[in-house]
Amino acid sequence: MSGPSIVKLPEHIVEIVSDAGEGAQKAALAFAQLCAKSGNGLWTVEIIPSEIQPPPHTTGSASGNRIRLASRSRVTNSGNRANMVLAFNEMALLSRLETGGLADDVLVVIDDHWATHPNTAYQQSYREVLSQAKSQGATIIEIPLESETAKYVDDTGRGKNMFAVGLLCALYSKELPVLKKVIQGIFKKKSGEVIATAVTLAEAGYQYGIENLETCYEIEAIPAGTTKVAMNGNTALALGAVAAGFELCSMYPITPATSASHMLSEIFEEFGGFVHQAEDEIAAIGVAVGASWSGKTALTITSGPGMALKTEFQGLAVMTETPLVIVDVQRGGPSTGLPTKVEQSDLLHAIYGAPGDAPKVVMAASSIEECYYILSLARKIAEEFRMLVIVLSDANLATGQQIFDRPDVSMTPRRPPLDLSPVEPGALPYDWDSETGLSQRLIPGQAGGMGVTTSLNHDRNGKACYDSVRNQTGHTMRSRKLAALQKGLKRPPVYGADEGDLLIVGWGSTRGAIEEAVDSARADGISVSSLHIQFLSPLPPGLKAIFSRFKKIMTVEINYSDDKNDPFITDENRRYGQLAWILRAATLIDIDCYAQVPGRPFMPVEITDEIRQTLDLEPENVSNAVSMNTTEKGN
C-alpha cells in the first residue's frame, strides 16, 4: 500500500466532539499541543454542554473543542466555519450542524458503531444525520472507533479519545513521536499503566489512519523564531495579575470567570498573594476594598451577575478614591442568561453601573495575549489616579487558547514595601490638584494621618459635608481624573487606510475577527478600515477626526440591537449596540451598528458579509454566508 496522498493548506478548522465525559476535550488538548509543538499558530474554542451530566447521545451532551490551526504563528480569532469534524456519535455531529458552524463541504469523520447498534433508534438517527450532512455537501468517513478501541480497553468510553487523536495525527501529517510525548505530559499524574494504554491507543489510531485514509492534510508551520506560550484568557489573566504585582484576589465563583481564580489559587501563595473566596460577590469586593484601602494591591474577578451585586461597593471605591481593579469576564445575559457563552453586554453597566455619578476607568482585552498584559496597566492607573478600573474580558477569551510570544519576566516591576512614614504636617487625605483631581492617599499606620474615610460626600480634609459647593467640588475632582487620564491616552491607530467608505469600530475580543474581515474585504477592493478601542471610559482622543474621514461608521459588537430593517423598529425606538450608543453620544455622529447575540464569537465571514451589505454590494459567496438563526426554537 502506498499510503495517503497529501494536500497542503494554509489553515484548517478542526472540531472534535463527543458525549460529555468521553474525553473529546482531552483529545483536543493533545491535538492542540501537538500542533503547537510543530509550530502552528492556534486559536481554540471550547464546546461545553450547559449541564454537568447531560443525558448521553443527545445534542445537549456534545462536548469538545474547535481548533483553528494555521501555518502562520499568529492567529487572532476562531475563524469561519469548520473544515473538519470528528464526531463520536451522530448527535454530537447534529449539534454542530445545528449551530451552522460547519462548512457545507466539511469532512466528517464519525464512529460507525451506531450504524449497527442494537438500539434501532440509534441506527435510524445515525442514518438520518449522515444523510442530512451529505445533502449539505459533506464528505463522510466512517471509522470503527468503538470496535478498534475495544481491542485495547474494556471501557471504551475512556479510550476512544486517544484512538481519535492518533487518527488526527495521521490525518494532519503530524509526527507520532511528538504526539506520544504530548500524551505522556498530559497524563503525567496518572499511573504508568494508564499512560502506556493511552499511547498504545494513539499509535493504533495513527496506524489505522495511515492504512485507511486516502487523503491527508498538511498545514506546514512557518518558523516564528521566538519562544511561544499557549494558554487560555483566564490563565493569562491570572498570570498577568501575578506579574502586575497584585497581592490579593477576592472572588466568588461564577462562570466563566472562575477558572482565573483556580489558576491563582494554585500559584498565588508562592508569590505572596491570597485568593479569598468570599461568601458572595458583595463581600468579595468589600474585602478587596478593605485590603486596598489598607495598602495592598487588590482585585476582584467576576462575571455579569456578580458585577450587578458589586455596584454599591463600586460607588464606595469611587467616592473614597480607593484604588481597585475589577475584572468582568462577560457572559450572556440578562440574569443567568447564557452562562458559558460569549457576550459583550456589560459595557454600559461597567461604565455607568453604580449609584450616583461614579466616574470609572473601563478598558477591554482584545486577545488572550492582552489578558496577560492588561492588568499591569490597570493596576498602574488604579494607583496613580486613585480610581476604580474595570477590565472587561469575555467567555470567548476566557476559555479559548491562543499561542503568543512568551512574556519577558525581566520586565516585572519591583514591589517596594509599604511606605508608612509619618505624613507631613498639614497633609490632607484628599489634597486634590485642582486641575487634575489627583491626590496622594494616606495609609493606616502613617503617623499624623489619622482620620475617617467616609462614603459620605467630603471635602479635602476628608470631613463629611452636605453643602452644595463642596458637593459640586467633590464631583468635579473625581471627574477631572478621567479627563486627565484621557489627555494621556494615545489616538488609536486605524487598521487599513485612514479614510474610505466604511469604518468598522470594535472593542474587546472581536478585534481579531474584525481585522481579518477587513483584510479580506480590502483584498476584494472594498474601501473599509477598522478601529479598535481599548479604553471605553474615558474614550481615547481623536475619534471625531478619524470618523470624519469615512462615509459610514458602524460598530460590530456581540450585544443586542434592534434590527433596523424590522418594520416595527423606527429611528426613534431603535436600541443600538452599546459601543454605538456611547460613540453616538460622544461624537454626535450617526453611527450604525451590527450588534448580535449569537452566543459565540463572530466569524470573519459574517463581518465581511455585513460590510458588503452595508455598502450595498453583493455577498461574495452565497454558500459561505451564514444566517444568524435569530429565530431560536422554543426553549
Add this chain to the structure above:
Amino acid sequence: MSTIAEECLDECNAVQAHSLEDYGSENPRWCKGCGDHGVLASLQRVLQKNNVEPENAVAVSGIGCSSRLPHYLRTYGFHGIHGRALPIATGVRLARPELPVIVTMGDGDCFSIGGNHWLHAIRYNINAVVLVLDNAIYALTKNQVSPTSPDGTHSNTTPRGTYLQPMNPLSVVVGMTNVSFVAQTATWLPTHLDQTIEKAWEHRGLSFVRILQRCPVFMPQAFGEGGRNFPVVFLENNEGVPIDPWLLKRGPAQAHDQRNINAAQKVAVTVDPAPMGLIYHNPELPVYEDVRHERHERPDHATFVDLLDKTLDRFTV
C-alpha cells in the same frame, strides 16, 4: 537589666503615653442621651489603657447612627456602606494583620442587610472587636422596625405593631462554627460596658459583643425604658466580665462557665432575664488571617521573577 522601680516607671509612662483626648476627634453629633456616646467613651478608654498608637488602630463601620462612631475616634477609620463593615474589616485584617480592628454596626446593619457577612465573619473568626449597637430600631432612617424590635413595636413601617417576633442574635452566633467570643452588655451599665469591651479587646479572634443601646428618640420605651425596668442576670466567672457590686441592684449574678458551649447555648437562648457578661469564650480557635498568613511569605524580587519564569515554562510550547 532595669530595676523594678524603672520597670514600674516604664509602665506608668506607658499608661500615660496618650491622653483620652488623643483618641477623640470632633464632637459627636448623636442626640443627647444616646447610648452611642457611652460606647465611644468606653472604646477610647480601652485604647488608652492598652496604649494603642492612634495611627495603628482601624475602626470600620457600616451606615446608621451607630456607624458614625469612627468619625469621632482619632484613629484610621472607614465609614463604609450599609451592612458591609465586616467584609471591609476582613480585607484590612488579611492585608495588614498588625493593625487592630474595631467594627461598629447597628442592629439593622449587622443582623438584617449584613446578615450574610455577620455569619461568615464569625466563621472566619478574624481578629477584631465587633460591636453591635442594638437599639432595636432603625434610627438613622427615622423609626422603622428592626429584626430585634420587641413584639408589638409601633414604628413607621409597623404603625399597628410588629408582625414578627424579634430575633435573638445571641442564639444565632452561639450556633455558628468557629464562634470564639460572645458577650452582651448595655449602654446603661457603664462599668460593665467598659469591662466587656476590654475583655473583647484582649481576645484574639472575633469578639462579638451585642450592646443593648438606648435610643431615647425613637425607642425610649425599649429595654424597660432604657434599662430601668429591664430584667438582667449577670454571668459570674473569675475569667468573665467583673461584676461591680452596684450592678447587683439591677439584677442577680449567676455562675456560668463560658468555656462550655452547651452552657453558653443555654444562656444565649434565654431572653428574660437578659444574660449580661461573657457568654462564650474559646481562645484556641483558628483565626482566619493567621491561617492564611501561615502559608504565605512574600518572596524577594529575584525569587519572584524566577517563580514567574518557572510558571511560564508550564505553558511554553
